[in-house]
Amino acid sequence: MPILTAANLTKIYGSQRGVQHEALHQFHLAVGKGEFIGIMGPSGSGKTTLLNLLSTIDSPTSGTVTIDQTTVTNLSRNKLAAFRRKETGFIFQDYNLLETLTIGENIMLPLTLNKWKVKEMKERLQLVTEQLGIAELVDKRIFEVSGGQLQRAAIARAIIHDPTVIYADEPTGNLDSKASRQVMEALQFLHQEKKTTTIMVTHDPFAASFCGRVIFIKDGRMFNEIHKGDNRQRFFQDILNVQSILGGNTDDFQTVRF
Ligand SMILES: Nc1ncnc2c1ncn2[C@@H]1O[C@H](COP(=O)(O)OP(=O)(O)OP(=O)(O)O)[C@@H](O)[C@H]1O
Numbered sequence: 663m664p665i666l667t668a669a670n671l672t673k674i675y676g677s678q679r680g681v682q683h684e685a686l687h688q689f690h691l692a693v694g695k696g697e698f699i700g701i702m703g704p705s706g707s708g709k710t711t712l713l714n715l716l717s718t719i720d721s722p723t724s725g726t727v728t729i730d731q732t733t734v735t736n737l738s739r740n741k742l743a744a745f746r747r748k749e750t751g752f753i754f755q756d757y758n759l760l761e762t763l764t765i766g767e768n769i770m771l772p773l774t775l776n777k778w779k780v781k782e783m784k785e786r787l788q789l790v791t792e793q794l795g796i797a798e799l800v801d802k803r804i805f806e807v808s809g810g811q812l813q814r815a816a817i818a819r820a821i822i823h824d825p826t827v828i829y830a831d832e833p834t835g836n837l838d839s840k841a842s843r844q845v846m847e848a849l850q851f852l853h854q855e856k857k858t859t860t861i862m863v864t865h866d867p868f869a870a871s872f873c874g875r876v877i878f879i880k881d882g883r884m885f886n887e888i889h890k891g892d893n894r895q896r897f898f899q900d901i902l903n904v905q906s907i908l909g910g911n912t913d914d915f916q917t918v919r920f
Pocket residue numbers: 675676683684685703704705706707708709710711712
């Protein structure tokens with residue numbers, strides 16, 4: 663049984679001049695528990711729109727999203743906020759860490775919001791930062807560490823409360839190839855260790871090659887989906903092949919690397 667189901671999701675954005683734009687059209691998706699799924703497609707195809715709907719950040723014009731048997735699209739504002747705090751973790755391209763807090767305080771934020779005891783928070787912090795190789799950074803401030811380290815801190819924050827689903831929007835978008843690899847290996851490690859369901863939007867075929875399945879969107883509709891099998895390099899090539907059929911902006915094709 664899927665941990666997340668999107669049924670008939672349609673998103674129509676309005677504009678001040680009354681012109682409407684359908685960014686997503688009757689979209690269906692079922693994500694299995696423990697899946698690591700990538701969402702790709704040309705610029706403007708609806709990737710972020712889909713992620714925002716799947717992650718409860720935004721609500722659809724019609725259709726439903728169900729996560730772990732809760733139909734989140736039916737929840738009241740307060741219940742939705744509580745659900746999001748407990749059941750979801752987010753990783754963004756620009757990290758979204760608070761400059762006024764240390765790295766450790768940033769990572770513990772979801773536990774603070776969920777009212778954990780200080781001792782338990784510190785134990786959990788130690789565990790996740792060791793898993794991600796950033797334990798020595800917890801007392802540092804944001805401006806003292808590299809982009810790759812910031813993104814690993816953001817990953818630690820996303821998983822520290824053991825959410826049902828982690829959502830990542832272009833997690834390697836600001837990183838060089840070495841830091842991208844470290845971040846993707848960290849996500850892969852957590853995925854294998856903790857079996858957390860992860861949904862990631864990316865333009866980067868290298869990042870996508872760490873997923874078990876990649877879906878491609880075009881004009882707000884499903885275009886194709888491919889599965890990894892046991893060879894990441896072959897999957898990387900498969901992703902490039904679908905991208906070349908799909909077309910889109912040349913920016914969507916990043917440096918070829920394994
Ligand atoms: N708040 C909004 N109001 C109006 N139109 C929007 C809004 N957000 C997105 N759109 C439009 O919906 C379409 C899909 O946007 P979306 O951001 O989901 O695409 P994307 O695939 O994530 O693009 P990119 O790769 O460039 O980030 C685009 O045409 C975009 O201009």
